[in-house]
Amino acid sequence: MKLHVRKLSVLSIATALIATLALGFATPSVGAVAAPSLRADNVPTWWYQAPEVREAKVDVEQMLAMMDVKVALRIEVRLADELFASSAGKAAEETRRALAKERNRAHAAVLLADDVAAVSAAAEQLAPAVTAVKDEVAAWEKAEAARKAEEARKAEEARKAQAAAASRTVTTTSATGTATASGGQTAQQYLNSVAAGYGTSINWAASACGHSGSWVSGCYTGGPTITVTTNAYSSWSRAKGEGRNVVIHEAAHFLTRQQCGTIYVGGDRFENVADAYAVLLGAGAGTGYGYNSTDMAWAKAIAAGGCSL
Known part of the structure; x- marks a missing residue:
């Protein structure tokens, strides 16, 4: 009988405690203030923490x-x-x-x-x-x-002088076989006048830079003087043909050096370029070196006042 009463007392106390706790959580105490919410609806928490930004003024x-x-x-x-x-x-x-x-x-x-x-x-x-x-x-x-x-x-002056010299006709041949033109001009004098038309003078020699033979040879070593073999004026026809071409070829070296500071325009083919340039200057043909389209392009560049393609 005593044991039953004690058990009932413990159960009653537990029931009362649970009811009290439930009542405490369900009903706020009189006079208590509700805790403020850190976030309003649809507004992030950093909104309240950002410092005030001053208005920027732009001029x-x-x-x-x-x-x-x-x-x-x-x-x-x-x-x-x-x-x-x-x-x-x-x-x-x-x-x-x-x-x-x-x-x-x-x-x-x-x-x-x-x-x-x-x-x-x-x-x-x-x-x-x-x-x-x-x-x-x-x-x-x-x-x-x-x-x-x-x-x-x-x-242009050289071209006119060349044209004037070429227009002279052969009228007679001297007793020694030296060709003469009208007015008594010899073939040698004719070639000298051709050279002068290009600003050069001729040093006549039996060989030119070691080259000699039955053909006419020429040589240019610098300055306004060119070297031409004496067989260039052995006859008037030879002077007006092979001799004249050689003189203009060597004069082309002189004009190239005067303009570009060197005769080696076109590299290893500088002689071929000189042949092409001589044709542009009025030579009837080259002097045996020959030339191709590239050599002629170099020659035209020189004639136009340039030194490169």
Whole structure:
């Protein structure tokens, strides 16, 4: 009987405790304040934590002005690049280096400057450097044009002299067998006049640079003098044919060296190029070296005032 009462008491106490706990969680205490929610509907938690961002103000007029001066300077930098490359050999290296320096300074301003005045200052420094190079290039081009015009004038005079010499006809033959032209000009004198028409003079010899024989030989070793074998004027027909061709071939070497500083235009085929050039100068044929289309292209480049294809 006592044991039954104790068991009932424990069960009653447990039941009462559970009911009390349930009532405590289900009904808030009088006067208690509900805990604030950290997140409102559809609003992330960081919304409440982000600092206040100040309104950014942009000077649109200043921004547009900066864009305008930088675009303009970028164009000038590109033009300066092209001028620097094209002025090689035409403007002094010191002047070109000054241009490169100001071009680099202007390029840095385009990339880094944040002030209109700084960009404008870089443009003002670049302008005179560009002008200096342009002036020197213009002076070089003027001198080059004058040089080519003078060479063309001399070539035309030589052509006219050659035409005049070729137009003379043979009228008689001397008792010694030396051909003479109208007015008493000998074949040797005729060849001398042909050489003079191209700005050269002839050194007559039994052999030329070691070459001798029944054929006419010539040799050029520099300067305005060419060497031709004496058999070139052994007869008038030979003088006007083989002799004249050899004289013009050697004169072609002289004219090539005068223009290009060397006779070796065309490399190993410089003799073939000289044969082609001699034909352009008025020779009736080559001197035995022969020439192909490439040799003739070199000869035409020389005749046009150039030294390369």
